[in-house]
Structures are given as C-alpha cells and as structure tokens.
Amino acid sequence: MKGKVAVMTEPEKLTFAEYELPDAGPGAILVKVIRTNVCGSELHIWKGQHPTKKSGVMGHEMVGMIAKLGEGVETDYAGNPVKVGDRIASAYFLTCRKCNSCQEGKFHLCENAYKFWAKNPEEAPHFHGSFATHYYIHPDQYFYKVPDNVSDSAAASANCALSQVYFGIEKANVHFGETVVIQGAGGLGLNAAAVAKEFGARVIVIDAVASRLQKASLFGADYVIDMNEYDTVEKRVQAILDANGGKGADVAMELTGVPAAFNEGIHLLKPGGRYISIGNISPGKMMSFDPGLMTRKSIQIISLVRYDPWYLQKALQFLAEKGDKYPFNEMLDCDFSLDEIGQALDKSANREITRASIVLE
Numbered sequence: 001m002k003g004k005v006a007v008m009t010e011p012e013k014l015t016f017a018e019y020e021l022p023d024a025g026p027g028a029i030l031v032k033v034i035r036t037n038v039c040g041s042e043l044h045i046w047k048g049q050h051p052t053k054k055s056g057v058m059g060h061e062m063v064g065m066i067a068k069l070g071e072g073v074e075t076d077y078a079g080n081p082v083k084v085g086d087r088i089a090s091a092y093f094l095t096c097r098k099c100n101s102c103q104e105g106k107f108h109l110c111e112n113a114y115k116f117w118a119k120n121p122e123e124a125p126h127f128h129g130s131f132a133t134h135y136y137i138h139p140d141q142y143f144y145k146v147p148d149n150v151s152d153s154a155a156a157s158a159n160c161a162l163s164q165v166y167f168g169i170e171k172a173n174v175h176f177g178e179t180v181v182i183q184g185a186g187g188l189g190l191n192a193a194a195v196a197k198e199f200g201a202r203v204i205v206i207d208a209v210a211s212r213l214q215k216a217s218l219f220g221a222d223y224v225i226d227m228n229e230y231d232t233v234e235k236r237v238q239a240i241l242d243a244n245g246g247k248g249a250d251v252a253m254e255l256t257g258v259p260a261a262f263n264e265g266i267h268l269l270k271p272g273g274r275y276i277s278i279g280n281i282s283p284g285k286m287m288s289f290d291p292g293l294m295t296r297k298s299i300q301i302i303s304l305v306r307y308d309p310w311y312l313q314k315a316l317q318f319l320a321e322k323g324d325k326y327p328f329n330e331m332l333d334c335d336f337s338l339d340e341i342g343q344a345l346d347k348s349a350n351r352e353i354t355r356a357s358i359v360l361e
Contacts, residue, residue: 001020001021002018002019002020002021003018003019003020003021003126003127003132003133003134004016004017004018004132004133004338005017005018005019005057005121005126005127005129005131005132005133006057006058006059006131006132006338006341007055007056007057007121008045008046008055008056008057008058009055010048010054010055011045011046011047011048011054012046012047012048014341014342016339017121019121019126019127021067021068021134022124022125022126022127022136023068023070024068024069024070024073024136025070025071025125025139026070026071026072026139027070027071027072027073027138027139027140028070028073028125028136028137028138028139029066029068029069029070029073029088029090029136029137029143030066030067030068030125030127030134030135030136030137031064031065031066031067031088031090031134031135031137032064032065032067032133032134032360033062033064033130033132033133033134033135033358033360034062034063034064034065034087034152034156034359034360035062035063035152035153035155035156035332035357035358035359035360036059036060036061036062036063036130036131036135036156036357036358036360037061037062037156037157037160037161037187037332037355037356037357037358038344038345038348038355038356038357038358039060039061039160039161039187040186040187040188040257040279040281041060041160041281042058042059042060042345042348043257043345043348043349044257044281044282045058046058046345046349047349049282049285050281050282051282051283051284052118053117053118055120056117056118056119056120056121056128056129057121057127057128057129057131057132058129058131059129059130059131059132059135059358060092060129060130060159060160061092061130061156061157061159061160061161062089062090062130062135062156062159063087063088063089063146063152063155063156063158063159064087064088064089064090064130064134064135065085065086065087065088066082066083066084066085066086066087066088067084067134068084069082069083069084070139076088076143076144076145077142077143077144077309077310077313078144078145078310078313080144080145082145086145086146087145087146087152087155088137088143088144088145088146089143089144089146089155089156089158089159089312089316090135090137090141090142090143090144090159090312091141091142091143091159091163091307091309091312092117092130092159092160093110093113093114093117093141093306093309094110094112094113094114094115094116094138094140094141095107095110095113095140095141095142095309096110096111096112096115096140097110097140098112099111099112107308107309108167108304108305108306108307108308108309109305109306112140113306116128116136116138117129131338131341131358132338133338133360142309142310142312143312144312144313144316146158146316147316147317147319147320149320149323150316150319150320150323151323151328151329153328153329153331153332153357154319154323154328154329154331155316155319156332156357157187157191157328157331157332157355158312158315158316158319159312159315161187161188161191162191162195162315162318162319163307163311163312163314163315164188164278164304164306164307164311165188165191165192165195165253165255165278166191166195166307166311166314166315166318167304167307167308167311168192168253168276168278168302168304169192169195169196169199169253169276171276171302171304172251172274172276172302173274174196174199174201174250174251175199175200175201176199176200176201177200177201177202178200178201178202178250178251179201179202179203179204179244179247179249179250179251180192180196180201180202180203180204180249180250180251180252180253181204181205181206181240181249181251181252181253181265181268181269182196182203182204182205182206182216182221182252182253182255183206183252183253183254183255183256183261183264183265183268183279184206184207184254184255184256184257184258184261184279185205185206185207185209185212185213185215185216185221185224185354186212186255186256186354186355187331187354187355188255188278188279189205189207189212189216189253189255190212190215190216190219190331190354190355191219191331192253192255193205193216193219193220193221194219194220194322194325194326194328195318196220196251197219197220197221198220198318198322201250201251202222202223202244203220203221203222203223204221204222204223204224204225204240204243204244204249205221205223205224205225206224206225206227206236207224207225207226207227208226208227208228209351209354210226211354212354213226215327215330215331215354218326218327218330219326219327219331220326222243223243225239225240233264233267236264236268237267237268240268247270248268248269248270248271248273249268249269249270249273250269250270250273250274251269251273251274251275251276252265252268252269252273252274252275252276253275253276253278254275254276254277254278254279254280255278255279256279256280257279257280257281257282258279258280259280259285259286259287260287261279261280262277262280262287262289263287263288263289263290265277266289266290266293266294266297266299267293269297269299270297271297271298272297272298272299272300273297273299273300274299274300274302275299275300275301275302276302276303276304277301277302277303277304278303278304278305281305331354331355332355332356332357333353333354333355333356334347334353334355334356334357335356335357335358335359336356336357336358336359337358337359337360338358338360340358341358344356344357344358
C-alpha cells in the first residue's frame with residue numbers, strides 16, 4: 001500500500017508524492033492521519049520565514065489512528081495500553097533524554113528535537129510530517145491515547161496549540177484572581193483563554209479580527225479589545241486599566257507572531273508583571289523596544305519554544321474534563337482535503353479563517 005505526502009519544494013510552492021507505507025520499527029508507530037491543522041508555525045514556513053526549514057513535508061498538529069505498532073510498543077507514555085485502531089496524538093518533536101538540555105531537565109529544549117523533521121520525503125520512512133495520509137512516530141517521540149470523549153476536532157489541536165499555552169501558563173505561575181491579557185485570538189490565543197480561565201484568571205483578549213474576538217468570548221474572555229477601535233498602544237493600555245480597576249495586567253501572553261506585539265506587551269503589564277512570549281519564532285524580524293521601561297517596571301520575560309512533552313497528556317485531560325464547557329469542536333472553522341493544503345495555507349496566512357484543518361477520509 002502507498003501513502004501520499006504534500007511536499008513544499010520551496011516557500012509557497014507545493015507538490016505531492018507517493019511512497020510505500022513503511023513498517024514501524026522497534027519503538028515506533030505508523031499512524032493514519034485523521035485530522036491535521038494549519039498552525040502558525042506552518043505559516044512561517046510557508047512564507048519562507050523559518051530559520052532552517054525551507055522545503056520538505058510540513059504539518060505537526062494532528063490526531064491519528066494507529067496503523068502499525070513497532071516491536072515493544074504496548075502502552076503510551078502514560079502507561080495506557082494501545083493497539084492498532086486506537087486514536088493517538090503525539091508530540092511533534094523528539095525527547096532524547098541524553099543531550100545537554102535533557103540532562104538539565106529542559107526536555108522542551110532537546111537538542112535532537114527535530115532530528116527527523118528536516119529530512120526530505122525521499123528518505124525513509126518518508127512520512128516526516130502530518131500533511132500526509134500517514135505519519136511516522138519515532139522512538140523517543142512522546143504519544144498519548146486520546147480519551148474516548150474527546151472529538152477528533154478537539155484532539156487535533158492538543159499536540160501543539162493547547163499543550164504550548166498550558167506549558168506557558170504554568171511556567172508563569174498564573175493563579176486565581178490574576179488578570180491575564182492575551183495578544184492574539186488565533187488558535188494559540190483561544191486555547192490560552194480557556195486554560196487561563198480555568199486557572200481562575202480574569203482574561204482580556206486583544207485582536208483586530210471581529211470573528212476571532214467573538215470566539216474569544218466563547219473561550220473564556222471576560223473582556224475583548226478590538227485593535228480597530230483602540231488603534232494605538234496608549235488606547236489599548238487605557239482600555240486594560242479601565243477594565244481592570246486602574247491596574248495593568250499581572251500576566252500578558254504574546255501569541256501573535258508579530259514583533260511589534262512584544263514591545264507593546266511591556267506597556268500592558270503592571271509593575272512586577274510576567275510576560276510570556278510564544279508567538280514570535282522567526283529570528284531576524286526586528287522591532288523597536290524600550291528596555292528601560294522593562295527594567296523600571298521589573299517585568300519578568302518568559303520565552304518558550306515547544307513544551308515538556310508530558311504537557312500533551314495534560315492537554316488531552318483538559319479536553320476530556322472541560323471540552324463541554326468551551327466550543328473546542330468549533331475552533332476549526334474551515335475543513336480542507338489533502339489536495340487543498342495550499343489553499344488552506346493561503347487563507348490562513350491572509351487571516352480569512354481562524355483555524356484551518358485538513359480532514360482525511
């Protein structure tokens with residue numbers, strides 16, 4: 001049997017290739033992709049803004065069904081028994097547990113995280129990304145069984161967006177009664193709103209797209225700020241002060257991928273506030289910044305890439321327990337076929353849709 005992969009030959013150009021389905025080696029799994037999403041990271045790659053990945057198979061946010069189990073794979077990384085036909089979600093990176101970062105307990109910074117990700121599809125096992133009919137999960141790539149009450153739509157976002165913001169919110173020690181300002185109401189922002197709300201925070205979301213702000217309210221936002229109405233940093237700061245009893249936010253989260261948002265975030269926080277930077281992942285994109293204001297306000301900067309892989313299990317548990325409270329099934333607002341991936345990427349980049357998903361039969 002053959003499977004199909006979408007291959008970016010260069011930024012904004014796609015082709016498709018077919019390969020024989022590989023066997024799953026010891027400790028590995030081959031999954032049939034059920035759903036895979038267009039994440040912000042894919043948009044950076046698609047536009048040629050990623051520092052290293054300029055071609056190859058894209059896609060990492062996914063939920064799949066086990067097609068082949070490698071020797072020795074009997075449970076997921078939480079000890080739950082698995083078998084062919086089970087739905088699983090996997091971290092999109094390796095955790096080798098042997099490199100310098102892993103030895104220091106910084107599993108999210110594993111130096112071998114993308115060991116397989118940059119490979120060309122011609123190189124076995126071919127299915128290096130989830131924009132394909134199948135996806136190869138390597139040894140040392142954490143994966144978890146999807147709870148029965150979690151839909152495919154909800155589970156598809158767990159292994160990046162939800163896990164990532166959950167990790168950031170816990171790293172910033174968000175707690176009951178605090179105010180969290182979220183810059184950006186895309187997939188990361190909507191997930192962050194729900195998690196922050198469940199941590200007991202008051203949630204304020206900033207965006208310029210009305211449909212995204214409407215969704216933010218459904219995902220726990222107590223107050224939304226439309227950048228078209230509040231069209232300067234000063235106006236947005238004042239809106240936060242008005243909504244928060246004259247105080248700046250305890251925590252702000254940059255989830256936009258726009259460099260200017262980072263500079264603005266410092267202004268949104270109260271003295272002693274914490275700033276979580278996750279969205280900006282493309283080195284070399286510059287902006288003006290006021291380091292003196294940061295110092296005078298004693299702002300703590302928390303920048304994060306990836307997440308400790310067990311946060312994927314936390315994310316799936318969150319969906320199992322809170323999935324009925326928030327419209328996670330409606331977060332993916334536009335479905336595409338595998339052949340329509342180019343269209344899905346373009347519409348997402350143009351912000352015509354909030355969260356595109358590729359559905360495979």
